Amino acid sequence: MASTASVTPDTLAAIDPRVAAFLKRCPTRLLIGGEWLAARSGDTFESFDPSTGAVLGTSAAGDRADVDLAVIAARRAFEDPVWSGMSPHDRTRLLLRIANIVEANLEELAQIESLNNGAPLSFARAMITSVVDTFTYYAGWPTKIYGETNPSVPGILNYTLREPVGVCGQIVPWNGPLSSAAWKIGPALACGNTVILKPAEQTPLSAIRFGELLIEAGVPPGVVNIVTGMGETAGAAITDHPGIDKVGFTGSTEVGKKILAASTSNLKRVTLELGGKSPNIIFADADLDAAAATSVQGFCFLSGQICVAASRMFVHESVHDAFAAKLADSLAHFTVGDPFDATTTMGPLVSREQFDRVTSYFAIGRADGARVAAGGAAVDRPGYYVQPTIFAGVSNDMRIAREEIFGPVTVLIPFTDEDEVIALANQTEFGLAAAVWTRDLGRAHRVARALKAGTVWINTYLHVDLISPFGGYKQSGIGRELGRHSIDAYTEIKSVYAKLD
Ligand code: NAI
Ligand code: MG
Numbered sequence: 001m002a003s004t005a006s007v008t009p010d011t012l013a014a015i016d017p018r019v020a021a022f023l024k025r026c027p028t029r030l031l032i033g034g035e036w037l038a039a040r041s042g043d044t045f046e047s048f049d050p051s052t053g054a055v056l057g058t059s060a061a062g063d064r065a066d067v068d069l070a071v072i073a074a075r076r077a078f079e080d081p082v083w084s085g086m087s088p089h090d091r092t093r094l095l096l097r098i099a100n101i102v103e104a105n106l107e108e109l110a111q112i113e114s115l116n117n118g119a120p121l122s123f124a125r126a127m128i129t130s131v132v133d134t135f136t137y138y139a140g141w142p143t144k145i146y147g148e149t150n151p152s153v154p155g156i157l158n159y160t161l162r163e164p165v166g167v168c169g170q171i172v173p174w175n176g177p178l179s180s181a182a183w184k185i186g187p188a189l190a191c192g193n194t195v196i197l198k199p200a201e202q203t204p205l206s207a208i209r210f211g212e213l214l215i216e217a218g219v220p221p222g223v224v225n226i227v228t229g230m231g232e233t234a235g236a237a238i239t240d241h242p243g244i245d246k247v248g249f250t251g252s253t254e255v256g257k258k259i260l261a262a263s264t265s266n267l268k269r270v271t272l273e274l275g276g277k278s279p280n281i282i283f284a285d286a287d288l289d290a291a292a293a294t295s296v297q298g299f300c301f302l303s304g305q306i307c308v309a310a311s312r313m314f315v316h317e318s319v320h321d322a323f324a325a326k327l328a329d330s331l332a333h334f335t336v337g338d339p340f341d342a343t344t345t346m347g348p349l350v351s352r353e354q355f356d357r358v359t360s361y362f363a364i365g366r367a368d369g370a371r372v373a374a375g376g377a378a379v380d381r382p383g384y385y386v387q388p389t390i391f392a393g394v395s396n397d398m399r400i401a402r403e404e405i406f407g408p409v410t411v412l413i414p415f416t417d418e419d420e421v422i423a424l425a426n427q428t429e430f431g432l433a434a435a436v437w438t439r440d441l442g443r444a445h446r447v448a449r450a451l452k453a454g455t456v457w458i459n460t461y462l463h464v465d466l467i468s469p470f471g472g473y474k475q476s477g478i479g480r481e482l483g484r485h486s487i488d489a490y491t492e493i494k495s496v497y498a499k500l501d
Contacts, residue, residue, distance in 0.1 A: 013121055013340045019111045022209055026057040030066055030228060031211040033073030034221025040065040045230070047204055050118035050348040051339055051383040057116075059204040062229035067196065067237035070225040074167040074194040075243060077222030084192065088142035095139035095189060097217040103132045105213060109178060109206055114339045116203045117174055118347040118384070119302055121340050130466075131182040137466045138186035141487055145191065150495075157498040162491040164192035165269055166245030169238035171231070171259070173251045174200035174350050175305045178210055184248045185224060187486035196225045196244070198235050200251075202351050204228040231255065242266045246490070249273070250307075253404075253430075253475050260478070271479035271489050273307065273471055275404040276432030279425035280310040280461065281447065283418075284318045286437035290459070292326035295410075298435070298461040300334055300388045303349050304358075304408035307476075308433040310461055312401055314421050317414040324392055324412055328374045331388050336379055348384040349407060355384035358407030365391045365400040370411065396424050404430070418443065422450045431473025435461050454480070 028044050029036035043061035048054065060066075077083050086094075102109065106128050114124035145162050152158040170184040181197055188195050199207040211226045227234050235255075239247055239262035246269040249259050253274040263270045280298055282291050298310030315323045337344035349355045355378070362376050375389030386407055394401050394411040401411050415421040425434060434453040438444050448456040454472045457463060464470055469480035479489055 011342045012338065013111075013342065015115075015340075016108050016111050018105075018108045019115070022108070022112065023057055023115075023205075026059075026205070027208055027212075028058050028060045029208070030060050030062050030070070031208075031215075031224070031226040032066065032070045032222075033076070033225065034215065037066075037069075039063065039229070040069075045201060047116055047202060048351070049115050049383075050350050053352070053383055057205050059208065059228040061233070062227040063233040064237040066227050066229070067234060067241060070196045070227050071167060071241055071243040073222035074196055074225055077220060078164070078166055078194040080220070080222075082220050083194065083223055086192070088145075091142035091190065091192070092139045094218065095135050095142075095186065098214065098219070099132050099135035099139060101213045101217045102128065102135065102210070105209075106132070109209060112206045112209055113177060113203070114347075116205050117177060117350050118339055120344045120347050122342070123302065124339070127176055127179045130179050134179070134182040134186045134466055138190040138486075141187070141190040142192075145487060145491065152497070155500050157500055159496050161494040161496060162191070162487075163494055165490055165492055166193060167196065167243060168193045168246045168248060168490070169196050169198065169241070169244045171198045171235050171238060171247065171249045171251065172200060174202040175302055175307075177203040178206045180250045181207060181210070183250075183481050183486070187481075187490045188248075189223065191487060191490040193246075193490055194223050194225075196227060196238060198227050198229065198238055201228070201230050236262065239263060239268075240265045244268060246270070248481075248489070256477070269489070271471075271481065272477045273481060274432075274475060274477045275406075275430060276307050276309065276472065276476050277312055277402065277404055277428050277430045278308055278310055278433040278435070278453065279428075279451070280313045280435045281421055281425060281437065282313065282315045282319065282323055283436070283438035283440070283443065284316040285439045286319075287439070287459070288319060288323050288326055291437040292323060292330045294461045295327060296330040296334060296388075299410040300331075300346055300408040301462060303346055303386075304388075305350060305354065305406050308455065308462070308464070309406070309410075310435065311405060311410050312396075312413065312425075312428075313410055314413050314415050314424060317416055320412065320414045324373055324390070327390060327412075331374055331390070334388055336385060336387070346388065346408065349386060350384070352384060354406065355386065358386050358405055358409065361400055361403075361405045361407070361409060362389065365394075365398070365411075368398040368400065370394045370398060370400060373412070375408075396427055402428065418447065422447060426450075426452045429475045432476035433457070
């Protein structure tokens with residue numbers, strides 16, 4: 001069982017005075033065309049500190065009328081020569097200024113993120129560092145967005161141009177609020193698009209502070225607009241808006257399907273990064289200690305609220321019990337506690353809704369006949385804390401093995417041979433990530449090839465680097481983000497034929 005930290009003043013980070021000041025003034029405004037505007041309706045909504053359940057801040061509840069204004073501002077900015085005619089070198093400089101200003105305000109942004117979504121502060125700092133890395137990486141791209149010259153017939157010159165798609169709606173979730181926004185805004189701006197960002201209603205605060213920093217960094221008015229609000233109103237207004245050319249979405253498969261349906265109104269370009277039920281396969285010859293220690297991170301990192309969570313573990317029957325014991329042992333070194341406590345490795349779930357959802361699966365697993373090998377209950381303290389949980393005696397057709405739980409919950413399923421485990425691992429509607437643990441090199445690559453997943457790890461887990469594509473097979477998504485794949489996703493290709501005589 002994981003231990004529960006008791007908060008002591010010497011391990012608890014102090015709230016940065018800038019954060020306290022930000023929360024005090026808490027702008028209930030939307031960023032539209034470079035101005036901070038109240039929602040047209042005047043409506044607001046509250047967001048919470050999940051470690052206590054207390055109200056943290058108030059945001060403007062934007063909806064269709066505000067999205068309409070944001071689309072006008074984003075279209076105007078897209079066509080304005082200040083943006084459309086900006087040289088690639090100046091675009092690079094602008095993206096670097098964004099990276100630099102985020103880095104200069106890293107502690108403040110990390111604390112806002114941690115307070116609002118419950119990530120341990122040390123993890124939140126790493127997430128904001130990844131925001132800096134993302135803008136730095138995409139700052140390198142404007143000067144490297146190449147076209148082709150193609151070998152057409154004599155007398156004809158054919159070449160291609162990569163041009164921005166236009167106004168991009170970007171709808172992001174609450175698990176990595178600013179990092180998932182950066183994955184979308186970085187490449188969109190590198191390619192010359194304009195953006196309407198819709199943060200999740202659970203975690204709007206870091207986006208608002210980020211918007212203030214974007215203005216300070218000199219991002220031209222209307223290039224990035226931020227509309228906070230509910231998914232069903234502000235989000236839905238983006239997805240079917242005729243003035244939006246592309247939607248980039250990260251979130252649930254359920255909403256991903258709605259977005260795809262809504263996008264048909266004007267055939268928007270759509271990239272979707274959705275749910276997962278990722279298999280983590282442990283063969284008998286694996287380094288069981290390393291597999292156990294890393295696999296605990298795989299299903300407990302950010303309280304299991306990550307799309308690539310190692311939520312289905314297939315373990316060779318000959319090492320099943322030994323691995324289960326090592327996994328439980330590694331879990332014992334995991335400390336559930338206050339996100340601001342330096343000793344905490346797992347904070348609360350993000351919301352009451354997620355808490356109810358995750359705890360309901362404790363009951364569902366038991367009712368389906370699975371055995372709780374560790375955890376299996378809420379933590380008895382205020383806030384949305386649950387115990388890291390391992391279910392054993394699970395079969396691949398139980399709901400806990402099929403549905404995305406999005407909490408620190410994993411299942412152990414025994415297997416006997418390679419073909420069987422490949423079939424079991426692929427027996428899911430998802431295809432986001434997978435991992436294989438073995439010392440047999442041939443087997444490692446054979447299994448990696450056979451798994452239907454957008455990311456496969458061999459003898460490791462959780463590595464995601466900006467330089468490599470990220471996305472899902474099957475119902476885990478459409479398209480790829482990161483690396484040059486985001487450049488493809490944020491550009492249209494134009495083929496030009498010129499007669500030479
Ligand atoms: P969600 O998919 O409803 O929310 C994600 C984003 O979509 C938020 O910004 C939300 O406001 C927006 N949204 C919601 N409904 C919309 C609509 N009709 N049109 C346009 N935008 C809309 O996810 P939710 O409800 O927060 O979490 C439910 C489950 O989704 C989780 O338990 C988890 O399984 C999955 N999820 C997966 C994520 C991932 O990283 N792939 C992230 C968040 C949730
Ligand atoms: Mg939802």
